[in-house]
Amino acid sequence: MGIxxxxxxxxxxxxxxxxxxLKENLVSRHLVFNExxxxxxxxxxxxxxxxxxxxxxxxPRKKDExxxxxxxxxxxxxxYKLFPESEEISVGYQDVKQYFIHDIDSxxxxxxxxxxxxxxxxxxxxxxxxxxLSSAMNRMMYQAVIENYYGKIADKNESMVSLNTAFxxxxxxxxxxxxxxxxxPVQLMFFSTAHESEVLYHPRNLIVLGNNAxxxxxxxxxxxxxxxxxxxxxxxxxxxxxxxxxxxxxQNDALEASxxxxxxxxxxRDSRVAVQTFSFGGKxxxxxxxxxxxxxxxxxxxxxxxxxxxxxxxxxHTLVEHTAPHCESHELYKGIYDEQAHGVFNGKVYxxxxxxxxxxxxxxxxxxxxxxxxxxxxxxxxxxxxxxKCSHGCTVGQLDDSALFYMQQRGxxxxxxxxxxLYAFAAEVLEHxxxxxIKQRITKLIALKLGVNIDFDL
Amino acid sequence: xxxxxxIHAQIExxxxxxxxxxxxxxxxxxxxxxxxxxxxxxxxSSVIAGKExxxxxxxxxxxxxxxxxxxxPDERAHKGIFLSFQYPVExxxxxxxxxxxxxxxxxxxxxxxxxxxxxxxLKLIRANAEKLGIRKDxxxxxxxxxxxxxxxxxxxxxxxxxxxPKLAILDETDSGLDIDALRIVADGVNAFRNENNxxxxxxxxxxxxxxxxxxxxxxxxxxxxxxxxxxxxxxELEARGYDWxxxxxxx
Numbered sequence: 001m002g003i004x005x006x007x008x009x010x011x012x013x014x015x016x017x018x019x020x021x022l023k024e025n026l027v028s029r030h031l032v033f034n035e036x037x038x039x040x041x042x043x044x045x046x047x048x049x050x051x052x053x054x055x056x057x058x059x060p061r062k063k064d065e066x067x068x069x070x071x072x073x074x075x076x077x078x079x080y081k082l083f084p085e086s087e088e089i090s091v092g093y094q095d096v097k098q099y100f101i102h103d104i105d106s107x108x109x110x111x112x113x114x115x116x117x118x119x120x121x122x123x124x125x126x127x128x129x130x131x132x133l134s135s136a137m138n139r140m141m142y143q144a145v146i147e148n149y150y151g152k153i154a155d156k157n158e159s160m161v162s163l164n165t166a167f168x169x170x171x172x173x174x175x176x177x178x179x180x181x182x183x184x185p186v187q188l189m190f191f192s193t194a195h196e197s198e199v200l201y202h203p204r205n206l207i208v209l210g211n212n213a214x215x216x217x218x219x220x221x222x223x224x225x226x227x228x229x230x231x232x233x234x235x236x237x238x239x240x241x242x243x244x245x246x247x248x249x250x251q252n253d254a255l256e257a258s259x260x261x262x263x264x265x266x267x268x269r270d271s272r273v274a275v276q277t278f279s280f281g282g283k284x285x286x287x288x289x290x291x292x293x294x295x296x297x298x299x300x301x302x303x304x305x306x307x308x309x310x311x312x313x314x315x316x317h318t319l320v321e322h323t324a325p326h327c328e329s330h331e332l333y334k335g336i337y338d339e340q341a342h343g344v345f346n347g348k349v350y351x352x353x354x355x356x357x358x359x360x361x362x363x364x365x366x367x368x369x370x371x372x373x374x375x376x377x378x379x380x381x382x383x384x385x386x387x388x389k390c391s392h393g394c395t396v397g398q399l400d401d402s403a404l405f406y407m408q409q410r411g412x413x414x415x416x417x418x419x420x421x422l423y424a425f426a427a428e429v430l431e432h433x434x435x436x437x438i439k440q441r442i443t444k445l446i447a448l449k450l451g452v453n454i455d456f457d458l
Numbered sequence: 459x460x461x462x463x464x465i466h467a468q469i470e471x472x473x474x475x476x477x478x479x480x481x482x483x484x485x486x487x488x489x490x491x492x493x494x495x496x497x498x499x500x501x502x503s504s505v506i507a508g509k510e511x512x513x514x515x516x517x518x519x520x521x522x523x524x525x526x527x528x529x530x531p532d533e534r535a536h537k538g539i540f541l542s543f544q545y546p547v548e549x550x551x552x553x554x555x556x557x558x559x560x561x562x563x564x565x566x567x568x569x570x571x572x573x574x575x576x577x578x579x580l581k582l583i584r585a586n587a588e589k590l591g592i593r594k595d596x597x598x599x600x601x602x603x604x605x606x607x608x609x610x611x612x613x614x615x616x617x618x619x620x621x622x623p624k625l626a627i628l629d630e631t632d633s634g635l636d637i638d639a640l641r642i643v644a645d646g647v648n649a650f651r652n653e654n655n656x657x658x659x660x661x662x663x664x665x666x667x668x669x670x671x672x673x674x675x676x677x678x679x680x681x682x683x684x685x686x687x688x689x690x691x692x693x694e695l696e697a698r699g700y701d702w703x704x705x706x707x708x709x
Contacts, residue, residue, distance in 0.1 A: 400547070401510075402547050403547045403548075403549055405509055405510070405531060405547075406543065406546070406547040406549070407549070407557075407561075408508075408530065408531035408532040408535065409507050409508075409531050409532075409534075409535055409540075409541050409543075410535060410557070410558075410561040410565075410617065410621070411532055411535035411536055411561050411562075411564050411565035411568065411621070412532060412560055412561055412564045413530075413532045413564060413568075414530070414532065416560070416564060417532075420552060420560065421549070421552075423551075424549065424550060424551025424552045425551065427551050428551070
């Protein structure tokens with residue numbers, strides 16, 4: 001339906017053909033790729049299994065229930081390179097400094113064109129292992145952790161996950177041992193500078209936190225060359241008992257670039273995990289964010305602010321799976337859509353019969369600034385326990401004219417008044433950001449996106 | 459200062475509400491506009507402030523010899539026009555302090571002045587809050603959200619004192635106030651006024667005019683000013699109602 005409404009029948013056929021072309025192409029290229037990169041039989045077997053699965057399933061289509069509101073087809077017309085042809089890296093810190101939260105001391109794991117940049121990175125093996133997955137995979141001392149968690153947390157049956165498993169070359173490896181409160185945040189940065197052609201990147205991150213540990217992680221993907229790159233990223237996160245993780249995704253990529261983010265988190269008992277996603281940039285962004293609470297007294301927090309315009313598309317597709325009693329999840333997504341932007345919120349909360357005494361909250365609030373902007377919002381609760389407290393709600397609104405007049409009467413120009421109202425609308429989500437420098441950065445990005453130069457500082 | 463000449467206004471594509479109003483306000487003067495419900499009092503204040511819902515079909519309004527009708531509501535505010543709203547709007551997520559800070563600095567920016575420093579701002583906020591008996595915690599609440607009627611009106615007068623306009627229009631600032639709150643608000647207005655600024659009070663009730671004593675009282679009916687007098691006219695209206703004025707005007 002969606003495809004047909006946008007394209008004529010013959011161009012639809014072409015699209016499907018191109019999708020198939022890209023799929024066939026990827027599958028055939030995998031053979032060569034795997035021979036070149038092969039070092040570890042176990043990883044090879046997983047890659048093999050994954051490409052077979054991808055071959056069967058192919059790219060998600062709009063007829064798939066989970067992809068109903070996000071059409072990948074236009075992105076799949078491109079004949080992506082899997083890796084940039086020239087692997088020469090010529091990026092200085094000054095070129096990319098602005099993309100870091102640079103006013104805090106942090107560990108940095110930086111990739112340029114899919115390749116680890118030791119020059120831009122600041123890794124460690126002291127209080128924790130904060131390094132690169134490809135090398136961790138080849139070292140005996142990390143074998144146990146990798147075999148325990150790698151490929152075990154992500155949903156293998158997702159075709160985008162299997163594509164990543166088949167082709168990933170590198171990503172971050174973070175291991176925080178028991179009782180370690182990480183002394184500074186970790187910034188994961190993925191830059192693309194290759195300019196000869198479009199690239200399909202497959203970053204793969206494995207993050208394992210032990211018991212009674214604590215960490216802050218910031219992730220960002222940034223195209224620096226105005227190429228229509230596509231990133232299909234997979235991040236697997238294991239969170240041990242009584243451990244806290246705060247994870248920030250800052251999505252302000254170039255307007256040509258697209259991202260499919262697949263993040264899978266499993267939580268042990270008494271743990272608390274917050275993932276906060278700030279989506280301002282990119283052409284198409286799909287966030288598949290999956291939480292699995294494996295034991296009692298887990299708390300999962302999913303927050304998001306989306307501010308987009310033009311023909312940008314941002315889809316938050318979340319799943320929280322509660323399997324044990326006395327757990328909590330708290331989900332709050334706010335979106336501001338200008339011009340012809342398209343937002344999607346699809347939040348599923350799945351409550352197993354054992355998950356009694358649950359408290360699950362889900363809220364999605366949206367503001368549409370034009371008649372052409374679209375939001376598809378779909379909360380889904382599937383509850384199989386009888387003693388739970390679950391609430392969900394969604395709202396779609398517009399700016400209040402009487403509030404705008406009131407503010408203008410007090411000397412605040414219309415554009416600034418609108419921005420102030422919109423910022424106030426989104427500010428509730430920012431309250432949960434614990435690191436002030438991140439909050440400042442997000443606030444600046446929102447002001448920039450709303451086209452005003454005011455200090456919100458509310 | 460403010461010259462209104464034969465103004466006609468309507469709600470967009472609706473019936474005419476103002477049917478030829480003439481009014482001149484000079485510096486140092488207090489004018490009161492009284493009139494029955496639906497006579498056009500609030501429309502007049504909205505038209506002066508520049509609310510877009512109203513369309514001016516005829517006439518002129520100038521402020522200090524500049525054409526007001528050409529300006530947006532924010533530009534009018536920058537020129538020194540302040541409207542105390544009959545129903546102040548709730549703005550969740552923006553605190554009273556930050557709102558007034560933004561308001562003052564945007565106004566100063568438009569006037570080509572430097573932004574006001576944080577400590578100067580704080581002093582001014584404290585001084586004015588104290589005059590109006592506004593508690594400190596009130597200032598960090600979201601603007602008008604969950605405020606009582608009296609708190610909202612007091613907050614309007616607080617903003618007026620902070621912005622120090624040339625012309626303050628008080629649109630039914632007295633409705634819903636108890637006598638103590640009314641006194642505080644009136645004291646605020648009296649402290650604000652001087653020979654260089656002016657006040658236009660729009661009200662149903664003569665009571666407020668015992669505290670803010672007008673130089674002129676105008677009776678508005680069916681979109682026109684039908685009678686103008688001194689402060690004693692307000693007392694007469696209170697005692698006799700509006701019918702006699704309306705009948706007199708019809709003759």
